[in-house]
Amino acid sequence: MKKKIVSMILCAALAGSMLTGCGEKKEEDNKELVLYTWEGLFPQEVLTDFEDETGIRIISSNFDSNETMFEKVQQSDGKDYDLVIGDDYIIEQIVNNGLAKELDKEKLKNYDNINPLYQSQFYDPENKYTIPHGAGIPLIVYDPEQVDFEIQGYEDLWNPALEDKIATIASYRAVEGMVLLTMGKSMNEQDPAVIKESGEKLKELAPNIRMIQDTNTQNALLNGEASVGILYTSQVIAALAENPDLKVVYPKEGLGFGIMNFFIPKNAPDTEEAYAFLDYILEPEVAAKCFDFVGYYCTNKAADELVNPDLVVPDSVTKGEIIQNVSAEAEEVYNQNWTEFKAACD
Secondary structure: OHHHHHHHHHHHHHHHHHHHHHHHHHHHHOOEEEEEEEOOOOOHHHHHHHHHHHOOEEEEEEEOOHHHHHHHHHHOOOOOOOEEEEEHHHHHHHHHOOOEOOOOHHHOOOHHHEOHHHOOOOOOOOOOOOEEEEEEOOEEEEOOOOOOOOOOOHHHHHOHHHOOOEEEOOOHHHHHHHHHHHOOOOOOOOOHHHHHHHHHHHHOOHHHEEEEOOOOOHHHHHOOOOOEEEEOHHHHHHHHHHOOOOEEEOOOOOEEOEEEEEEOEOOOOOHHHHHHHHHHHOOHHHHHHHHHHHOOEOOEHHHOOOOOHHHOOOOOOOOEEOOOOOOHHHHHHHHHHHHHHHHHHO
């Protein structure tokens, strides 16, 4: 009987030990990262490898607009998500509303891999809150077989040799910003008189415009309808994939671009998991997989040699500007300029 009791005690102790062990394992296995991003931003391989390497399970949640993301983060006071990505202008609102946690860069051993070209922007001038993850940059692309001079910047687009040869995207602030850069002004000029002056110069470009089209603008370049294109990032990559002999111009006047950024919400429940993912994404090999997948310009300097070279901005490019909101008065003049420009192109 005594042996039976001892045996029962041992079994109970063993069972307790097993339960405790299971409990600890369960707690370990319960490490989670709630990731709130645009849909289709990461290749599944990257997410799966992170889970396998760290034991952290990713719970993905997606939004369809920056405004939706902002609203959700604000409503939850930053408690529902561990790591969020958004575009530059909405990040400014996130930071100004105190919804982002200041980064502990000591926890990011790969932090120095970031290309400084994409840091110190208006929404985070001291780089306290954000990690850039991809940039969109409208660029000039042209067919050297159809253009008999070298295009080096925006100013060259006014060359009479390009009459009826340019296809451009329909982003009025991007195109008008291009004109302002040729005048030595900011893409976010606020002075109505200066903006009006840029509108007059923009109208002088009208004879060279073949089409204004936002969707698949690169097709006009590829089918020969146009010999020069002002294209979005995705269109640049699509054009080069079909015709690698096309020339891409990083305008000497400077770049206009948009930047996606990670931030950790101020009340994120799993900050250590967020840091683990950020540091993982900043690894050059991982970053290259991400940028090759999504087709955005590489913001990780250490990944430049690994990523599709078409997604790397040359070292010679040292300045860029992000289009921001302007006053209602300035916006009215921009819109009037665009209306008159389109009428002149018809």
